[in-house]
Amino acid sequence: MQLPRLTFLSAVAILLSLALVAALFVSHSIGQEQAKIRVRYQQMRTALSSSDTNAVLALVAPEYRGSFDGYRFLMLNDFAQPLGPRSSIVVLRDQAIVWPVGSSHYVVLPGGHTIDMIRVNGDWFFTGRVHID
Secondary structure (H helix, E strand, O other), X not given: OOOOOOOHHHXXXXXXXXXXXXXXXXXXXXXXXXXXHHHHHHHHHHHHHOOOHHHHHHOEOHHHHOOOOHHHHHHHHHHOOOOOOOOEEEEEOOEEEEEOOXXXXXXXXXXXXXXXXXXXXOEEEEEEEEEOO
């Protein structure tokens, strides 16, 4: 019994289907991580607004807690604006960049102040790094 040969178009259709499934899976995973980041971000905003330094410190990644000082507290307090429709979250494996109030440069490149986060053992934490745009 001879198996039918795959035509070029059949092979392309299979590859495109696999690529689409992979893209949907990645998109779903990123969406889940963005939702976790939004929850953690709101926890940080609540801790900052109540000046609860212990709660703020608990939301900072363990390896960054030693260098987290009053200056970083003030920077986060100033730049951790509420997330809204112009906010953006970009997830790159175990790192995330949050644009609380997004803007754009040349219509394509994201702009605005950013806040860095990292994932440690599946949980998202702040690094205390804020980039001013």
